[in-house]
Amino acid sequence: MKKAGIIITLLTLSITSFASQDEEAIKQIIKGAYVEGIQNLGSLEAIDKGFHPGFELIGIGKDGYTIWETPIYSWRERVRQKKGVSQAPAKEKVTCQFEFVDITGRAAIAKIYLFRNGEKIFTDYLSLYKFDNGWRIVSKIFNRH
Numbered sequence: 001m002k003k004a005g006i007i008i009t010l011l012t013l014s015i016t017s018f019a020s021q022d023e024e025a026i027k028q029i030i031k032g033a034y035v036e037g038i039q040n041l042g043s044l045e046a047i048d049k050g051f052h053p054g055f056e057l058i059g060i061g062k063d064g065y066t067i068w069e070t071p072i073y074s075w076r077e078r079v080r081q082k083k084g085v086s087q088a089p090a091k092e093k094v095t096c097q098f099e100f101v102d103i104t105g106r107a108a109i110a111k112i113y114l115f116r117n118g119e120k121i122f123t124d125y126l127s128l129y130k131f132d133n134g135w136r137i138v139s140k141i142f143n144r145h
Contacts, residue, residue, distance in 0.1 A: 033049060041082055051137050091116070
């Protein structure tokens with residue numbers, strides 16, 4: 001009986017450790033590719049590393065009903081253009097706070113808050129999948145504050 005208890009405890013600790021590693025990997029992808037890469041006009045390479053090529057940003061139209069979509073290549077291009085023409089000093093950096101990361105197998109969702117100058121500007125829901133080369137952001141919906 002003691003052996004069974006020890007084995008169950010070790011398996012539980014092992015599973016918890018993997019979940020913790022996945023959660024940390026997800027947070028790093030979101031911080032690097034999305035917060036620094038997209039929001040703070042950072043590294044295009046970080047964007048490429050963190051976003052799946054099939055990523056879609058999904059928003060709701062001003063009519064409160066129509067859905068619009070922006071693929072990652074279009075969003076990335078806007079970042080590239082803004083970086084190329086911006087001669088002004090960088091505005092206050094965007095920061096994020098994680099409300100939660102929920103992982104089930106190879107699928108995950110993260111709810112985050114984005115802040116600028118201490119003011120909440122977005123609540124984002126990011127969906128991720130774990131591929132052979134790691135976690136990648138595959139979609140985003142949001143609320144603008």
